[in-house]
Amino acid sequence: MTAATLIAHPAALAPLFADLPVVTDPALVRQKSRDFFWYSPVLKAQLHDKCADLVVEARDEADVLKVAAICARNGLPLTVRGAGTGNYGQCVPMAGGVVLDTTALTAIEWHRGSTVRCQPGIRLIDLDATLRPAGWELRMHPSTKRTATVGGFVAGGSGGVGSVAWGGLREPGNIVAARVVTVEPEPRIIELRGDAAQKINRAYGTTGIITALEMPLAPAWPWIDVVVSFEYFMTSVRCGHAIAAADGVVKKLVSPIAWPIPRWFKGLDGVGTPGRSLLLCMIADGSMETVRDLVAANGGQIVLERPTAEGPGQTPLYEYSWNHTTLQILKTDRSITYLQCLYPADRLMESVQEMTELFGDEVIPHLEFIRFGGRITCSALPIVRYTTPERLACIIDLFEQHGVFVANPHVVTLEDGSRHKRADADQLGFKREVDPMGLLNPGKMRSFVRA
Numbered sequence: 001m002t003a004a005t006l007i008a009h010p011a012a013l014a015p016l017f018a019d020l021p022v023v024t025d026p027a028l029v030r031q032k033s034r035d036f037f038w039y040s041p042v043l044k045a046q047l048h049d050k051c052a053d054l055v056v057e058a059r060d061e062a063d064v065l066k067v068a069a070i071c072a073r074n075g076l077p078l079t080v081r082g083a084g085t086g087n088y089g090q091c092v093p094m095a096g097g098v099v100l101d102t103t104a105l106t107a108i109e110w111h112r113g114s115t116v117r118c119q120p121g122i123r124l125i126d127l128d129a130t131l132r133p134a135g136w137e138l139r140m141h142p143s144t145k146r147t148a149t150v151g152g153f154v155a156g157g158s159g160g161v162g163s164v165a166w167g168g169l170r171e172p173g174n175i176v177a178a179r180v181v182t183v184e185p186e187p188r189i190i191e192l193r194g195d196a197a198q199k200i201n202r203a204y205g206t207t208g209i210i211t212a213l214e215m216p217l218a219p220a221w222p223w224i225d226v227v228v229s230f231e232y233f234m235t236s237v238r239c240g241h242a243i244a245a246a247d248g249v250v251k252k253l254v255s256p257i258a259w260p261i262p263r264w265f266k267g268l269d270g271v272g273t274p275g276r277s278l279l280l281c282m283i284a285d286g287s288m289e290t291v292r293d294l295v296a297a298n299g300g301q302i303v304l305e306r307p308t309a310e311g312p313g314q315t316p317l318y319e320y321s322w323n324h325t326t327l328q329i330l331k332t333d334r335s336i337t338y339l340q341c342l343y344p345a346d347r348l349m350e351s352v353q354e355m356t357e358l359f360g361d362e363v364i365p366h367l368e369f370i371r372f373g374g375r376i377t378c379s380a381l382p383i384v385r386y387t388t389p390e391r392l393a394c395i396i397d398l399f400e401q402h403g404v405f406v407a408n409p410h411v412v413t414l415e416d417g418s419r420h421k422r423a424d425a426d427q428l429g430f431k432r433e434v435d436p437m438g439l440l441n442p443g444k445m446r447s448f449v450r451a
Contacts, residue, residue, distance in 0.1 A: 011097070013054050016070050020063055023055035023101075032081060032099050038092075039326055042389055042410040043285070047089050052099040058180075061181070061189075061211045065099050066208060068187040071439055078183060079441045080205035082121065082152025085144040087323055089412045090156040090204040094443030100209065109212060111136075115176055116212045120151020121351065125310060127219075137220040139166040139174060143245055143324035144351045145360055146310060151210045154178070158202050161282070161318045163370040164244050164254050168382075169201050171371075174214055182254040182434040190434065191378055193428070199430040204414060204444045207427050208434040221250055221284035225317035227252050227304035229272045229281040233258040233365060237378075239298035243281060243291060244369035245376050250284035251291075254305030254369040255321040258356070261364055261383060264329040267315045271304050280321050282308060323381055325366050337386045339396065342405040345377035354402060361385070363395060370416065406432055413446040 033051040037043040058064050063194030071078040077097030084384045105119035124145045142148055149437040159168030178197040184190045200207050230236040236256040244254045258277045283291050310316050326338045343351050356365050364383040396406050411417050428447050
């Protein structure tokens with residue numbers, strides 16, 4: 001029986017995985033075949049009907065090896081999944097086949113000082129909770145920290161809360177090592193260390209199955225959530241830059257957000273004033289006096305100051321930042337979408353002002369201060385009032401014509417979603433080594449051609 005025949009008759013697949021935990025219930029399989037791609041109206045139309053034929057829930061690395069071998073020997077597409085918190089279909093199986101759920105791989109193999117080695121399925125919040133009593137935490141995390149897995153973050157993300165201090169995952173030293181399984185009739189285990197570990201970063205699981213990660217840590221400060229109100233958006237940006245650029249200030253989040261976005265922040269009702277922009281920050285308690293001085297010098301008003309809390313029933317401030325900003329609006333207004341941009345560090349203020357004036361209310365500014373290549377600049381996740389795919393493409397072109405890079409979140413391939421518009425050469429070459437038949441998440445690396 002060929003692979004095409006097996007997929008045409010999904011019931012025929014289950015016996016291949018007889019000694020493994022398999023999910024065949026159609027509703028559950030569909031649930032495990034989706035992520036938050038519906039943030040994009042373009043991807044929602046493209047991906048709504050994509051679904052695996054079955055799901056295998058790996059219990060350990062031995063299960064991963066078995067699944068890789070079975071898929072290779074039968075030519076079955078294989079898509080690896082964490083918690084499914086990605087936003088552009090990273091774990092959506094374009095060609096059906098098997099979804100490998102890694103969320104049961106939650107062991108911490110060891111913690112030694114400023115480094116931790118763990119399995120990919122552990123949730124970021126659980127990893128931090130384990131590390132914090134020893135005085136450590138992850139350097140950065142997405143705004144989905146309370147649900148996302150470390151493997152999903154590394155395979156599908158690029159940075160987040162903490163990037164204002166540490167840069168993105170691509171910066172040297174922000175991934176120490178990765179252990180991956182190849183998809184071949186006799187799968188191999190490969191250890192990638194240092195720069196080589198970047199081969200699996202933001203590759204959507206196309207360059208091997210991650211079974212362990214070594215991640216660097218940062219001191220676990222007592223963080224303070226701070227919200228500052230400003231009459232004008234550009235004033236919030238200037239204050240944010242002053243905080244982000246202050247080397248003596250320990251910070252984890254600096255996010256200027258223009259009005260009217262804050263009116264969708266239901267959990268922050270009563271914070272701020274209608275018509276005023278907000279600056280969201282996470283600041284170490286020992287740096288608060290300096291931050292208060294910087295806020296006062298820039299004409300801001302602190303309207304909220306409280307310890308960061310992540311427990312049940314509590315909403316940490318970071319869940320109004322990064323792409324949670326978009327989610328807060330989508331909860332009640334599905335007519336909007338977003339972009340992912342990178343502003344030029346050498347003309348940051350001028351560029352932000354220029355783009356804010358160019359689009360008016362059609363594109364509402366939301367910035368995230370980050371370190372990029374050793375310099376302070378802004379990532380941006382502006383809110384876009386969506387009309388048509390053509391207008392969305394025009395908006396993207398206008399950003400890029402004005403020198404603002406766009407990593408398009410409305411496409412499914414690595415190349416088209418990258419600000420470089422191409423796959424990293426090391427990632428493409430490594431895929432040929434670890435996935436010679438092109439079975440891992442097919443359709444996500446456009447440059448790959450099976451030999």
